[in-house]
Amino acid sequence: MLVIKGGHVLGVGIADVVVDGGVIVRIGVGLAAPEVIDASGLVVLPGFVDTHRHLVQAALRGSGADLPIDVYLSDVLPRNQSMSRSEVHASVLLGAVEALNAGVTTVLDWGHVGDPAVAFEALTASGIRALFGVYPDEVHRFASSAGLVTAAVSSLGPSMSFEDSARHIALARSLGLLTTMHVNGTGVVARMADLLGPDLHFVHGNKLTDEELRLLAAAGSGLTVTPVVESVMGHGVPAYGRFSAAGGAPALGVDVVINSSADMFEQMRAALWLERLGGNDLAAASLLVSASLDGARAIGLDGSIGSLSVGKRADIVLLDGFGHLPSDLVAGGIVATAGVSDVRTVLVDGRVVKRDGVMVDHDLAALRAAVGSVARKVLA
Ligand SMILES: [Zn+2]
Incomplete structure (x- = not known):
């Protein structure tokens, strides 16, 4: 005690x-x-809750300052697969420890390079609390994990194939797990309207319509904005203010340290600056809630973390x-x-x-x- x-x-x-x-x-x-x-x-x-991170990129910190998102996806991301098991382990461990050093006590990490067991082991060794996003074909290996590191299903998102995403969501629901997915096109959430629920977590959403953001908010689905990466890489204007106006509670994520710092201070500040520049007179303090309790809620953990409350x-x-x-x-x-x-x-x-x-x-x-x-x- x-x-x-x-x-x-x-x-x-x-x-x-x-x-x-x-x-x-x-x-x-x-x-x-x-x-x-x-x-x-x-x-x-x-503790801060970072609801979208690719920790394996810690070894590549700073390498993408001038990298547009399309070149990153077509050129840089595939080359991550050349990392050896020990390199993946060292990178994820470094990323997780950098997060802890910055006061990030929970992270939703995408384990998408090599054998996910390596990243899972590194997360466990770090001491951080993590939701570990694993692709559907591998998730059964981690579905019953019950320590500080637990599993979620990573789906690339409905912009890739609606049928695939629907299948991934059904699998996650059968295992009682969260589904997390990138989304950036218009119309994809509208198409998923019947599938939405609080066990779905979307990332970015810059090009979602106001109506789609209302659908997400009404269904209790989470939305994570990564304001630094979205601004630098050309995703479009971050949806923070529009999702708030639609009744949602946006969460914040670092995403990748190839062009963002590893802490939530920069995310909170970037969101504050962008919203104020856009005419949104939000209170600065509200960003601290986004980076903690609303983050926990966006990934289904608000019952146990996200605020200083007796019992948490x-x-x-x-x-x-x-x-x-x-x-x-x-x-x-x-x-x-x-x-x-x-x-x-x-x-x-x-x-x-x-x-x-x-x-x-x-x-x-x-x-x-x-x-x-x-x-x-x-x-x-
Ligand atoms: Zn991402």
Whole structure:
């Protein structure tokens, strides 16, 4: 049992958070436990939920700054398959540890390079909570996983073949799993109207019509916007504001670090800037909800994570640099100005994975060195 003592608990004020058995059991003042984490001067917030990431691309970080999406799909993505088993393992592990370092405690990862068992093993070794998206023909191998890493069905999406997607969704439903899929064309969601439900999760959706976004929102299906990648690679204007206006609660994802940083701060900020530029006067603090509770909801995990609530799993971030603010300004201030260097301490399922700015179980520099030759090989 441990207590996070004297921090500014987001939405509560100065309080203590007691964690026992991986679960938040009490939030209040004057609480005690055998192990004490001093949070005075820090903000205590739920871990970030990144609902769309291709972690295997961690080894290729920064290689796609000028890469349009069509060239990426036709040219770069297929070459990922040249990665060896050990390279896939090292890349996914690096990506997951970079995520943890940035306070991302849950990620929905697409395991699409080589044997998915390799990425699954790397996710498990990292200590992150993950929904591991696996193609339908392989998903039975992971469907009963019940630890921190559990399975989802990855379907490329109805822009490829409606019949295929319908089959994938039926398979996922028979296994009780989420289906996650990329979607960017117009009309594809309308065609799927009868299949929609809260166990479907779509990514991008830049070209969906307002009516299609209303269908998604009404059905409780999730939509993840990846504002940095969509802006840089030419997907179109991110659908964040339009999905909100349609009654939905957009989630946020990093997608690929070939041209986005590995943290949710940049995603929140990009969405804020794009929406404000487009005339949407949304509150900055709302992006913090997108990056946590709405993310959890978009992938069906809001019953167990996404907020600091008694009974939920203890995925918690302690953030430096905002202890000086009145409480009503903290959440917006984090969205507008926080960065990875402010992430002091991170807990996943009640276990400390980053303490006082240092990763506990992994050496980031060594993980980066281990993939030092992968980019040049894959991109050659
Ligand atoms: Zn993607």
